[in-house]
Amino acid sequence: MTVKAHPGAVLKEKFIASVGIxxxxxxxxxxxxxxxxxxxxxxxxxxxxxxxxxxxxxFETTPEYWVKLQIEHDRSKRKI
Incomplete structure (x- = not known):
């Protein structure tokens, strides 16, 4: 099993890069x-x-979106 992306990586790849900030x-x-x-x-x-x-x-998302990313990342790390 692979580790799911850290929300910081998602922020960088999906949001910062697309906005160009x-x-x-x-x-x-x-x-x-x-x-x-x-x-x-x-x-x-x-x-x-x-x-x-x-x-x-x-970024006009929800706090739950970011929390879910963190939870999924943490869970995937524990399973390895």
Missing amino acids: SVRSLSNRLNVEHETLQDFIAGKKSLNKALALKLAKC
Whole structure:
């Protein structure tokens, strides 16, 4: 079984790339520290409720979308 993508990787590949925004600009828009967002994108930090809410608002998704990605990622890691 393979590990499902970390929500940070999904953010980078599906949202940041399609919008063409830099990580620094996004961190400013989300009011999140640049280093924190970089660590999240790199898979070094897990999603928290505040970030899920901010990402949902910014990209017109739902917080549940982001939480589901994190849960699926965590579950797939445990199964290996």
